[in-house]
């Protein structure tokens with residue numbers, strides 16, 4: 001039973017954790033692996049000649065290999081680690097701006113389904129380069145593919161989309177977007193295709209090569225690692241072509257009185273001491289996924305849970321009486337295990353507190369996706385997000401309390 005692999009549930013047997021989209025709980029393998037790493041394999045990496053440093057470096061590089069494999073990258077030199085979402089996406093936006101790839105009149109195309117992490121860096125980039133961010137509208141709460149294709153004018157220099165919504169759970173059809181890009185642009189005018197895979201990678205693998213993705217980012221802690229580790233993929237030709245905006249130790253081959261020679265890939269993008277323990281935790285998390293049967297197992301568990309939520313919703317009276325609104329598309333859209341609701345009569349924070357009193361962890365607010373809420377003409381929502389350690393009983397408990405709260409309206 002997967003749930004028993006997570007010590008938090010032995011400590012709090014009554015806990016219903018429905019907030020994995022914010023951050024996933026950690027399995028014993030990750031916790032023990034990190035402890036073992038800190039006790040017996042830890043030192044700074046980068047050319048330490050002694051055994052501990054070599055072990056730490058080996059673990060760091062093994063982690064990179066695994067990260068490379070789950071997104072289908074061909075070379076580990078195309079993967080580098082940064083510290084958080086803001087840093088990773090800002091770094092890409094800043095790099096494109098400083099390299100003159102995004103300039104006046106250019107358009108950065110994205111959609112209202114995005115997390116702020118894939119909007120704010122582009123607004124900053126646009127304000128500093130006189131370019132424009134075009135945020136396409138949703139259609140019936142879902143990604144509007146036709147609208148997105150129409151917005152692909154020849155001014156578009158960047159197409160940046162999420163792999164899955166952290167609010168509605170909708171999985172974006174990246175193949176379809178890739179096909180649109182091929183249809184709309186001649187090869188030499190092809191915009192940069194950038195994917196925020198933060199909500200995708202905890203649930204499924206992907207193939208950056210066949211999708212011809214230029215840059216992709218995902219965060220470790222939602223895949224059960226330590227916090228503070230973001231993984232960035234960049235095509236080798238691009239990582240070689242662009243100059244990182246930051247440099248320092250670890251990212252150079254040689255420094256003289258006059259300047260420096262940058263290190264090769266990927267080190268030149270990882271100045272300073274990286275989050276070594278975080279990288280180790282990603283290795284252990286991905287090994288854990290392998291140990292339970294790989295991503296196929298994750299998909300199998302989640303498919304069952306998502307199906308069960310739909311069954312519950314069929315009989316969930318408050319939804320049919322209009323007391324509760326489900327945000328986003330219905331069964332017809334492919335989704336990860338994320339569902340958000342709006343209750344006009346109860347403030348979502350009060351609702352979240354009622355759940356908390358019953359030991360049910362949900363999240364309320366705009367989930368760093370204000371444009372998406374604006375499109376739905378609602379201020380905030382209450383979100384449940386499911387992961388491999390959840391059970392049908394968790395879903396029963398959630399709906400039991402939800403129904404009680406709504407029955408008092």
Ligand SMILES: Cc1ncc(COP(=O)(O)O)c(C=O)c1O
Nearest residue numbers: 084085115117166196198199219
């Ligand atoms: C789609 C998406 N992108 C980016 C982020 C930001 O990730 P982090 O909180 O690790 O910085 C999140 C966080 O929820 C997210 O859901």
